Amino acid sequence: MPNRLVVALAYDRLSTFEFGTAIEVFGLPRPEMGQDWYRFAVCAIEPGPLRATGGFRIMVDGGIELLEEADTIVIPGWRGASAEPVPPVLIEALRRAHGRGARLMSICSGVFVLAATGLLSGKRATTHWHYAEQLSAAYPDIEVEPDVLYVDEGRVLTSAGSAAGIDLCLHVVRADFGPDVANRLARRLVVPPHREGGQAQFIERPxxxxxxxxxxxxxxxxxxxxxxxxxxxxxxxxxxxxxxxxxxxxxxxxxxxxxxxxxxxxxxxxxxxxxxxxxxxxxxxxxxxxxxxxxxxxxxxxxxxxxxxxxxxxxxxxxxxxxxxxxxxxxxxxxxx
CATH class of the missing domain: 1.10.10.60 (Homeodomain-like)
Incomplete structure (x- = not known):
């Protein structure tokens, strides 16, 4: 059986919504989905306790060594987008994980962490429309798609604004378990299994x-x-x-x-x-x-x-x-x- 371990990154000034999305899709026990459902862990990239958006702190059991075991790694929105440097130890750990076959996926500004690894060079990627120009300027070797919810480049996947992380996570479930399971999970989350259109409809629209x-x-x-x-x-x-x-x-x-x-x-x-x-x-x-x-x-x-x-x-x-x-x-x- 494939390795179903999903590891979500946690860090100081954690983006709570994106982090919660990963937990909701991959981290909750779902016996109705069968015995082969995902296992889930949280990886702290720095010592805790870690501050999270919303005024609370979290303690995490695992450290960056968990990335060595993960099949899928979820990167929530990154603090400060391109203005906040990505720790070299995290960059190297993500490169090693990708090198041995792990799937890396970012939500919203988490794309800046993936971009720092160089794994998006020459590939397409997306992020929240607010950060699209910033991503293009900082990493001109990435083909930024500003009007989509997510981009799947095989083992490197990126999504747009916070709620688009749900779409990307359902896409991953669909790829791993098929459309029936993804549709059942979407019903549990009370969200559509597919969405069409583009980010442009969410920009400055009343x-x-x-x-x-x-x-x-x-x-x-x-x-x-x-x-x-x-x-x-x-x-x-x-x-x-x-x-x-x-x-x-x-x-x-x-x-x-x-x-x-x-x-x-x-x-x-x-x-x-x-x-x-x-x-x-x-x-x-x-x-x-x-x-x-x-x-x-x-x-x-x-x-x-x-x-x-x-x-x-x-x-x-x-x-x-x-x-x-x-x-x-x-x-x-x-x-x-």
């Missing part, structure tokens, strides 16, 4: 009025139920009891995107579900989800997800190796954080 979402909820359900059909804007506006101009303005206020973009995101979500859970041909999935042809489905998969339907199915429906398929990236859905 919160839409709650009443808009309530008003459009029945229409959203009907639109999802007929993804295979054409859905002209004029007909949708008529169902909503609005003029086309009013409908377009209020739909975007409720979802953060025009109707066509929302439908595309929903069609991709459904196509991914069918690829993960059925043996239907790609052509039939394209028809069932409103893409019309496999060529159109492949185009949108490549544009939005950075992969092909066949490669996606091989990875998530058949449990392919974490190193297969090269770099991957995942964009976000409306309403996320």
């Amino acid at each position: 919160v839409p009025p709650a009443r808009e979402g309530v008003r459009f909820a029945p229409l959203f359900d009907r639109m999802r139920a007929r993804l295979a059909e054409e859905q002209p804007i004029a007909e949708l506006a008529g169902e909503a009891g609005m003029s086309v101009r009013t409908f377009l303005r209020r739909f975007k206020a409720a979802t953060g995107m025009p109707p066509g973009e929302w439908l595309l995101a929903e069609r991709l979500i459904r196509a991914r579900e069918l690829l993960e859970t059925t043996s239907c041909s790609i052509e039939s999935i394209a028809g069932a989800t409103g893409f019309g042809s496999s060529a159109t489905l492949r185009h949108h998969f490549r544009t939005r997800l950075g992969t092909s339907p066949a490669a996606y199915r091989a990875r998530f429906a058949q449990g392919a190796s974490r190193d297969a398929g090269g770099a991957r990236q995942q964009k976000a859905a409306p309403g996320g954080g």
